[in-house]
Amino acid sequence: MKKILVCVKQVPDTTEIRIDPVKHTLIREGVPSIVNPFDAYALEQAARIKDKEPDTQIVLLSMGPPQAQAALKKCLAVGGDKAYLVSGGVFGGSDTLATSYILSCAVQKVRELEGPFAMILCGKQAIDGDTAQVGPELAEHLGLPQVTYAVEVTAEQNAAVVRRETEEGFERVRVQYPCLITVTKPNFDPRLPSIQAKLAANHKEIALLGVEDLPIDLEKIGLNGSPTRVKKTFTPPVKTSGVTITEEDPALAVEKLVALLQKDGVL
Amino acid sequence: MMKSAKNDFWVFVETDATGNAKNVGLELLNPGRKLAQPQGGKLVAVVVGNHVQAAVNSAAEYGADAVITVEGEEFAHYSTDAYTAVMCQLVQKYQPAAILIGATNNGRDMGPRMASRLQTGLTADCTALDLDPDTGDVVWTRPAFGGNLMASIVCPKHRPQLGTVRPGVFKKQEPVLGRSVTVIRENLHVPAEEIRTELLETIREAAVETVDLESAEIIVAGGRGVGSAEGFGPLQELAQVLGATVGASRAAVDAGWISHVYQIGQTGKNVAPKLYIACGISGAIQHMSGVNNAKCIVAINQDPEAPIFQTADYGLVGDVREIVPLLTQAIKKAKASTGK
Numbered sequence: 001m002k003k004i005l006v007c008v009k010q011v012p013d014t015t016e017i018r019i020d021p022v023k024h025t026l027i028r029e030g031v032p033s034i035v036n037p038f039d040a041y042a043l044e045q046a047a048r049i050k051d052k053e054p055d056t057q058i059v060l061l062s063m064g065p066p067q068a069q070a071a072l073k074k075c076l077a078v079g080g081d082k083a084y085l086v087s088g089g090v091f092g093g094s095d096t097l098a099t100s101y102i103l104s105c106a107v108q109k110v111r112e113l114e115g116p117f118a119m120i121l122c123g124k125q126a127i128d129g130d131t132a133q134v135g136p137e138l139a140e141h142l143g144l145p146q147v148t149y150a151v152e153v154t155a156e157q158n159a160a161v162v163r164r165e166t167e168e169g170f171e172r173v174r175v176q177y178p179c180l181i182t183v184t185k186p187n188f189d190p191r192l193p194s195i196q197a198k199l200a201a202n203h204k205e206i207a208l209l210g211v212e213d214l215p216i217d218l219e220k221i222g223l224n225g226s227p228t229r230v231k232k233t234f235t236p237p238v239k240t241s242g243v244t245i246t247e248e249d250p251a252l253a254v255e256k257l258v259a260l261l262q263k264d265g266v267l
Numbered sequence: 268m269m270k271s272a273k274n275d276f277w278v279f280v281e282t283d284a285t286g287n288a289k290n291v292g293l294e295l296l297n298p299g300r301k302l303a304q305p306q307g308g309k310l311v312a313v314v315v316g317n318h319v320q321a322a323v324n325s326a327a328e329y330g331a332d333a334v335i336t337v338e339g340e341e342f343a344h345y346s347t348d349a350y351t352a353v354m355c356q357l358v359q360k361y362q363p364a365a366i367l368i369g370a371t372n373n374g375r376d377m378g379p380r381m382a383s384r385l386q387t388g389l390t391a392d393c394t395a396l397d398l399d400p401d402t403g404d405v406v407w408t409r410p411a412f413g414g415n416l417m418a419s420i421v422c423p424k425h426r427p428q429l430g431t432v433r434p435g436v437f438k439k440q441e442p443v444l445g446r447s448v449t450v451i452r453e454n455l456h457v458p459a460e461e462i463r464t465e466l467l468e469t470i471r472e473a474a475v476e477t478v479d480l481e482s483a484e485i486i487v488a489g490g491r492g493v494g495s496a497e498g499f500g501p502l503q504e505l506a507q508v509l510g511a512t513v514g515a516s517r518a519a520v521d522a523g524w525i526s527h528v529y530q531i532g533q534t535g536k537n538v539a540p541k542l543y544i545a546c547g548i549s550g551a552i553q554h555m556s557g558v559n560n561a562k563c564i565v566a567i568n569q570d571p572e573a574p575i576f577q578t579a580d581y582g583l584v585g586d587v588r589e590i591v592p593l594l595t596q597a598i599k600k601a602k603a604s605t606g607k
Binding site: 012014015017019026095096097100127128129130131132133134135136137138139140141145146147148149161164165166167168169170171172173174175176179185187226227228229230231232233234235236242243244245250251253254255257258260261262264266267 | 347348351371372373375376378379380382383384386387388389390391392399406409410411412413414415416417418419420421422423424425463464465466467468469470471472509521523526527528533534536541542551556559562563564565576578579580581582583584585589590593594596597598601605
């Protein structure tokens with residue numbers, strides 16, 4: 001039986017975020033929390049492997065506040081068999097290095113309880129931080145080989161074959177088990193849960209892991225264990241509005257546009 | 268690694284399949300110099316690959332004070348294991364203050380792997396670089412929350428300070444052709460059994476040789492309003508008349524109308540043309556964060572409420588399927604009359 005661990009983060013839906021026009025800060029109130037879309041793609045890749053090999057087991061791992069259980073419930077309804085949530089105030093303020101270290105400790109703990117994993121799948125990046133660092137940093141902490149930017153993962157006996165996005169097109173890469181793969185947007189959508197699966201997910205238990213459950217060095221977590229600091233945040237400058245060409249006749253409008261571009265010297 | 272006294276700044280100059288330097292590495296030599304100089308540090312380009320003399324020469328011509336290079340068959344194409352191993356060994360030996368890495372897919376694969384091995388801080392996908400005048404630390408500025416917020420990050424106590432930087436944000440300096448600098452050849456190798464991935468196939472998307480969005484002077488980009496794969500035809504014609512490169516928004520790529528190699532924006536390429544013609548692109552912040560550095564933005568969209576009209580220099584409300592062919596004709600006419 002193959003076991004796959006999928007890492008999931010609950011994130012604010014950044015497409016719903018607005019900027020306070022006076023204070024220039026993010027308005028987070030009323031912004032819905034969702035499963036990070038790239039993690040949903042990672043879970044879908046795991047679920048597709050399970051479709052082909054039904055004895056595959058998918059274990060979910062998340063780190064976040066207790067509310068993140070809602071995200072795990074959603075994942076349990078679309079292929080996840082079991083879920084673990086790492087939660088605790090001491091983890092707050094962790095940068096990507098500290099976060100990936102905490103996750104690596106959690107993976108060791110889950111491995112003790114569940115047995116070894118052939119693959120760990122993560123979303124390429126979370127849409128709030130957009131760093132794409134936690135996956136590779138986690139792989140390094142665990143000493144696993146990695147492949148990033150996967151759009152398709154095929155499970156072989158002892159290795160995975162990954163179709164990986166590059167600037168020029170794609171690569172196909174074979175990576176030995178156990179490995180870590182980060183997943184980007186494929187050309188298919190993640191499956192939707194059935195009503196029965198949703199109900200069943202509600203009855204599945206989510207195991208909570210606190211700091212006391214993990215083999216962890218407290219010096220390496222939280223703000224104090226993080227090499228990076230946020231010095232300041234600001235909203236990107238907004239350019240003031242330009243010229244709207246109002247000519248009704250499209251041919252005249254286009255002529256005016258060309259004249260303006262020539263005057264500016266960009267044509 | 269904890270802080271040490273070395274002040275050298277490194278730029279990882281990624282190479283392509285032919286052993287030439289990718290543009291972003293040469294671009295980063297420019298800000299790298301401005302960061303290294305005030306602290307009396309050297310600007311060092313690091314080139315890893317096989318048969319990469321062309322990249323070594325380019326690094327010298329585009330401003331590196333010295334080049335460290337590692338060559339071997341195992342580095343002929345990128346692998347996480349081989350590249351991370353040799354980069355970390357070089358860091359241990361020379362202890363640079365900071366390393367700038369292009370935020371390409373491979374750069375963003377290797378950067379975090381190095382940060383985790385070296386136990387240091389890494390800032391992803393930066394769009395601005397400065398020095399903190401008090402501490403001399405690099406201030407790495409990057410977009411977060413889908414481009415809604417900018418964050419400036421420092422790494423005060425750990426070395427090297429690491430950052431990946433978006434291609435197309437910085438301009439290459441003028442090259443000094445034939446300039447030669449000290450080249451240190453490090454004889455490092457990674458045993459085959461330590462490389463746990465195997466590249467089976469490289470698939471280039473059709474016509475990709477012509478896609479160089481990051482250095483394009485003019486870009487004609489299409490979005491959802493283009494309507495179909497065929498809808499890019501008139502955009503291609505306009506691009507041809509202008510000598511421009513075609514690009515696309517994520518909506519058009521997601522719809523399957525055009526390959527992801529053409530995508531511009533937060534999850535695509537960062538561009539800095541003098542003229543950006545956005546056709547049927549609504550202008551979500553994720554897209555606009557990739558075109559911030561365009562000198563002049565023209566928006567053609569039939570929705571007068573589309574957010575792109577707030578950032579465009581010139582806005583034209585109308586159906587791209589009607590406007591674009593008219594624009595092609597008008598530009599042909601204008602070019603004919605000015606004799607260009």
